Amino acid sequence: MASNRPAPQGVYVPNDDDFGGYDDDSSWEEWNPTEESIRPVRGRHRVHKRSGGGLARSSTVLGVGVIAAVGAGGIATAQGGKPPVAIEMPDLSAVTDSLPEAKSLPGVGSLISDDSDNSAAAGQNVAVAAAPLSAAGVSTADAEQGTTDAGEALRARIMEQAENQQDQADDAVQKAAEEAAVKEAAAQAAAKQSAAEKKIAAEKAAAKKKAEAAAKKKAEAERLAKLAKSFTLPVASYTLTGTFGQPGSMWSSGYHTGLDFAAPTGTPIKAIHSGTIKEAGWAGAYGYRTILELDDGTELWLCHQSSMNVSAGQKVTTGETIGRVGATGNVTGAHLHLEVHPGGDSTGVDPAAWLRGKGQSL
Known part of the structure; x- marks a missing residue:
C-alpha cells in the first residue's frame, strides 16, 4: 500500500x-x-x-x-x-x-x-471531466448532434413540447370530428331506417287494405253467387225498354215507377224468389198483376200479364212459372212491368239495382 x-x-x-x-x-x-x-x-x-x-x-x-x-x-x-x-x-x-x-x-x-x-x-493521470454549466438541460442526443448551447437546447425542447401539444390538440379535434361524423352517420342511418320502416308499414297497410277489399269483394261475390242460386230473372229472353225514374207524360206519376222487360206475348214469367202469392188479379192500368211477397216482406209486382197461373195464398219456389207476358192495361206493346216495394211500402225502388244486389246480371 x-x-x-x-x-x-x-x-x-x-x-x-x-x-x-x-x-x-x-x-x-x-x-x-x-x-x-x-x-x-x-x-x-x-x-x-x-x-x-x-x-x-x-x-x-x-x-x-x-x-x-x-x-x-x-x-x-x-x-x-x-x-x-x-x-x-x-x-x-x-x-x-x-x-x-x-x-x-x-x-x-x-x-x-x-x-x-x-x-x-500505464503512467497516465486520471482526470475527472466536469460538465460545463452552460450545458445544463442538454441531452445526450443534443450533445451528439452538437447542439450544446443551453439556450438552443431549451428552445428546441420548448418547440418540441409545443409540437407535441399541437399534435395532441389536432388528435383531439380529429377524434371529435370522427365522433361527430359517427353520430351524424348513425342519425342518418336511424332516419333512413325510420323512413324505411314507415314505408314498409304504409305498404303493409295498403296491402292489408287491398287484401281486405279483395276479401270483401270475394265474400260479396260468394254471397251473390249463393243468392244467384236462390234468385232468378223473371224472363229468360227480353229487351229493356223502360227504366226506373224515367220521366214521361204517359205515366200518371210523371215518371216510370218500374222496369220494363219487352218480350213476345205468352213468354213464361218465373217467380224471382221463393215466397207467397199475396195477390193475383186485375189491377186497372197494371192489367193482370201478380204480387209475390218474399220472406223479408218485400213485394214484387209483375204486371200486364196475358194470363196468371197462381192464386192468392199459394207458395211458390224460385224459377216456378207464375204467369205469361201480355199487353193488358195501359201499355203500348207486350212487355212485363216489374216493380219492387221493400216492406210493402207504396213507394218502390229501382228494380235493376235490386236485382243486381241479388246476384243477377241484366
Missing part, C-alpha cells in the same frame, strides 16, 4: 525570553504536506486490493486526510510555541468493514474506479 512520508513530531524549542539561554539555531525540521507529498506513488507500485475494493480505497482516502491533519497540527504547534500534542492513530482495520463503499460517497466514487489501476500502470 503506497504511503506518504511520516510526519515528524514537532520539537518544542523555547525562545530566549522564556528560558534565556537557548540558541536560535537549534535544529528542527518542519514538515509541510504538499500535493506532491500526499499524491499516491505511481509507477510500478500497485495498490493491493482487498476483498471489497471500495473499503480499501476509502481507507486510503481517510488515511491521507488524517496524515494531512496531523501534519497541519504539527506545523501549528511548532509555530504557536505550544507543546506538541500526541496523536494516537486509531486502528483503521477495525472500522473498514463498517465504512460504506467509496463509490457511493458523493465526489469520491468518480475519483476512484477500477480503471485507475490500469491508468496508473
Whole structure:
C-alpha cells in the first residue's frame, strides 16, 4: 500500500525570553504536506486490493486526510510555541468493514474506479471531466448532434413540447370530428331506417287494405253467387225498354215507377224468389198483376200479364212459372212491368239495382 512520508513530531524549542539561554539555531525540521507529498506513488507500485475494493480505497482516502491533519497540527504547534500534542492513530482495520463503499460517497466514487489501476500502470493521470454549466438541460442526443448551447437546447425542447401539444390538440379535434361524423352517420342511418320502416308499414297497410277489399269483394261475390242460386230473372229472353225514374207524360206519376222487360206475348214469367202469392188479379192500368211477397216482406209486382197461373195464398219456389207476358192495361206493346216495394211500402225502388244486389246480371 503506497504511503506518504511520516510526519515528524514537532520539537518544542523555547525562545530566549522564556528560558534565556537557548540558541536560535537549534535544529528542527518542519514538515509541510504538499500535493506532491500526499499524491499516491505511481509507477510500478500497485495498490493491493482487498476483498471489497471500495473499503480499501476509502481507507486510503481517510488515511491521507488524517496524515494531512496531523501534519497541519504539527506545523501549528511548532509555530504557536505550544507543546506538541500526541496523536494516537486509531486502528483503521477495525472500522473498514463498517465504512460504506467509496463509490457511493458523493465526489469520491468518480475519483476512484477500477480503471485507475490500469491508468496508473500505464503512467497516465486520471482526470475527472466536469460538465460545463452552460450545458445544463442538454441531452445526450443534443450533445451528439452538437447542439450544446443551453439556450438552443431549451428552445428546441420548448418547440418540441409545443409540437407535441399541437399534435395532441389536432388528435383531439380529429377524434371529435370522427365522433361527430359517427353520430351524424348513425342519425342518418336511424332516419333512413325510420323512413324505411314507415314505408314498409304504409305498404303493409295498403296491402292489408287491398287484401281486405279483395276479401270483401270475394265474400260479396260468394254471397251473390249463393243468392244467384236462390234468385232468378223473371224472363229468360227480353229487351229493356223502360227504366226506373224515367220521366214521361204517359205515366200518371210523371215518371216510370218500374222496369220494363219487352218480350213476345205468352213468354213464361218465373217467380224471382221463393215466397207467397199475396195477390193475383186485375189491377186497372197494371192489367193482370201478380204480387209475390218474399220472406223479408218485400213485394214484387209483375204486371200486364196475358194470363196468371197462381192464386192468392199459394207458395211458390224460385224459377216456378207464375204467369205469361201480355199487353193488358195501359201499355203500348207486350212487355212485363216489374216493380219492387221493400216492406210493402207504396213507394218502390229501382228494380235493376235490386236485382243486381241479388246476384243477377241484366
